[in-house]
Amino acid sequence: MRKCFASFLLLAVSLCVALPARADAYHAKPKLVVVLVIDQFRGDYLDRYRDDFKTKNGFNLFLKQGAYFTDCYYDYANTITAPGHATIGTGAYTNGHGIVQNEWWDLKRSTTHPVSSVEDERYAVVGDPASKETGASPRNEQASTLGDEVVLATQGRGKLFGVSLKDRAAILTSGHASKGAFWVDHASGKFVTSTYWSKQLPAWAQAFNDSGRRDQAVREAGAKPGHFYEEVGAHPASVSYLLDFAKSLIAGEQLGRHDVTDVLTISISSTDILGHRVGPDAPEQRAMIDAIDVDLDGFFTWLDKNVDGGMGNVWVALTGDHGVAPVSAVAEKLGIPAAMFDAKKLAAEVNDRLNQRFSPGKGSKYLLGLTMPYVQLDPRTFEQAKVTEAEAEQAVAEILPAALEATLPPEEKGISQVRLPSRPLIRRVYTRVQMEAGQIPATEEGRLILHSYSTNLGWFVMASPGMYEMSQRTGTSHYSPYSYDRHVPLAFYGSAFVPGTYHDRVAPVDIAATFASLLRINQPSASVGQVLTMAMRPEMSESVARKAVD
Template identity: 30%
Template sequence: MKIVIKCLFVLMIITSCNAQKPISEEKIEDTNPKLVVGIVVDQMRYDYLTRFENKYSDGGFKRMINQGFNCKNNHFNYIPTYTGPGHASVYTGTTPKNHGIIGNNWYDKEIKSMVYCAGDSNVSSVGTQDDAGQMSPHRMKTTSFADENRLFTQMHGKTIGISLKDRGAILPAGHTANAAYWFHGREEGVWITSTFYRNELPKWVSEFNTSNTAESYLKVWDTYYDIETYTESGTDENTFEGGFKGKDKATFPYDLEQLAANNRGFDILKATPYGNSLTTDFAIAAIKGEQLGQDDITDVLTLSYSSTDYVGHNFGVSSKEIEDTYIRLDKDIERFLKFLDSQVGEGNYTVFLTADHGAVEVPSFLQSMKIPSGYLNNKETRTRFTDYLNTKFKSSDFIENVSNDQIFLNRKYIDSLGLNINDVQETMVNELINYAHVEKVFSAHTMTTSNFTTGIESLLQNGYNQKRSGDIILVADPAYISYGKTGSTHGSGLNYDTHVPLLFFGKGINKGETYDKTVIPDIAPTISALLGISFPNAATGRPLGFVIQK
């Protein structure tokens, strides 16, 4: 009997010890990826996944689709669809209404001047004498999920941001990043940062900058495959493309070494697929140099591919150049995923891929197809509106600034005349709605006193920041843009600008797909839920539970 009791006692002790075992550590090790990589492809429409599908390898986009989760009906839920707001929204889980990045540039009503979303005169450049490094995320009002991961891990989990564009590196990485790096072209061709992050470049960045990697891409850009097989895009020679200075026609091939001098030196790489290849090279060097994903504390790499945007703006949505750029980007993604397999370990990392906005087909091309589209005559509109103000109010001094499809009024002047600002706004709305190719006009008063849940109105409201946005917001007709006659642009709340890819892949991710609507602010809460960390502090999106393995 004593032996039985003794055995039971020992069993109880063992059970008790097992119960008190710190299972949280086991859970973190078992469920959390060692590295999260967020990929944003600048100006990637959703249909680039499907249109060029037959040209993609099995190891790039298709690997993420076939082995991961594909959200096929993913949209931006705000206006404007620009690069700065897009990158901020992906990582903060909210819209410009809350995070405050209402454009790439916007009119600051306090200082009465335009400001840049990442500009910061209080910091200095690191890696160049040029002022291109005077950048920080100080204008972004909220945290990103990368910030929350840093806080959750007591700053032990690293965050590194990388992009050719400063804003594409800085805003995703957040306020607490170990560093963000962007490419300074022109005559230098180097990766730089700012004193917001550190006072000197780490050794691995300096070594990369002196490795002649950027120089190696100043070569001939020709199509990856036989150009005759590029049947998913238009003719190579047409009137809808811009091209490069120093070359008469926007046709393949392009001798980048020869053209560089007339196209801002190393900056020419940005407008070719080689800019994406250079970005991939640098990302691989960063993972090695910073030892990302080498322990059980989750690190974050924010990676933005910018060349797709430059190529789209220059050559347009249906160009041979954009097709070749995506074929080559697919190769870079395949190369990057293979590197993660070997460096971090297959099954030890998580990747998501999305875009910061889409793009409209070149309106002049659409016009040739008899599709309603065109170009806004802003000069004519401004002249007509000025004449109206002089007739109606005997003054045109009501306007302080016009930018980003918004009008900023001189409120002090209007108040000095004894006029009610809300009445003035509505009077202007009623005038502007009569102008050609103006589809909708709204006042700040409407944006702040109404609650829209559907349509363009809802998207405008999600993009409207009461302290930073203007007094009047204009919406143009579909496919009518303020842009040149060649190349594509973006910014609207229409499907060509809002419908972008959303792929999840890797550790903790289900395999599957959905046509249920998802929105950009859902991404950050989903990654936060995967990691078991706090959502970004102003997140309005919801975690996509069907993406995460239970």
């Protein structure tokens, strides 16, 4: 009888430990939520390089102590940095948040250059008087973020910040109501913000810029002054530089020490800056990932000592903003039909054919830009030729496949004794008019295309290339509807989650939905994510927990 009672008591106590008390943002349970994004971090990396990770609180914080999802895929086709970060923050796709590319032509704002996803000429850059960059804001993000909803729920008491080397990554993940978004000036490497948030840097941020930490990063990377983003950004030194700034922010703003939940978004850009040059299979990229593991271990170990209650009062989500294709030459050597084409030549060929069709002999400019997967049309030129939007987009859709073929070397004739090089192709083209009306084939790709729709581009078509195709001559990229560009890791750490490996098919939009549910706040305004209950601990109220122990 005594053994049974003892066993029952032991079970009750273990349940109290296993089942967390009720969480919510209103009582700082947890104290801090961190959304950690690693740019161009494909979903297979954590397992591919798992044997390299020797630290306790680096990637093993998620692999061994967290809830790790192996099969997380974006459910849209424009797999690019700006839409990826907006998707993570808002829990919506492009058709919900409006961010379609890193930059695009907006003729209402500029007829001389494309505007970036966060560019805002109404504001000025703060933090580097010598900066030549334009001010920024989340003006184009047409949905609220998880952090925005925490601020709303706590009536402004919860603090929200975003940091990254990239402005779009810092801004779009954190949102509209942040106390500050910080990124680096491309030339100097100083952390800057915009007058959208404040007239001057906070004292702690200015102190960081004045500390000599930037000079240390430049030396570690062996970089030339004035080329911080391109040279230091592609070196592991940029990762520790970013995380040291995040530490200064946490200490300066006392994040994790308030009576409501605070939110911090961090995006590590270094894997993307380097990855475009060397590809996912290069030893340099592996070394970068290994360095991130060590730096994350230092960061989370520091966080444990600088948040009330330590890491037991912190929740973290880890994901990527998109995947990446292998370098075409590497893939082709392994037998994959990979190919490259010249986007500039393709744009010129399409424009020539449009002139032949609508304005023979005039040499009119019908395209604003061709940045895969989108081709933006200039409505002014088509309207002068008395061509409607539907007619213009349909004409480009018809022309694109043959125009691409015309830019390629002639195909070899006869029977070959060796494997021939792959030839790029355009598989399908979708017009904006079709997307707006929902007149897209009811296929898997069709759903991805509809999720990639935005009103921001004006007249456009969206092209679906062949698999493993690149619209550039060197390195690699990402922009396709294929799984290698959509696959990213997803993992959670914190008292609310059951550690383990999960093979459920999930998506990055689920981060905002899951955190919002646990924090007892509204999901972001356009959220479409699912609450990942399979990885959530069942809750026990504090009163029940006390009774079980008593």
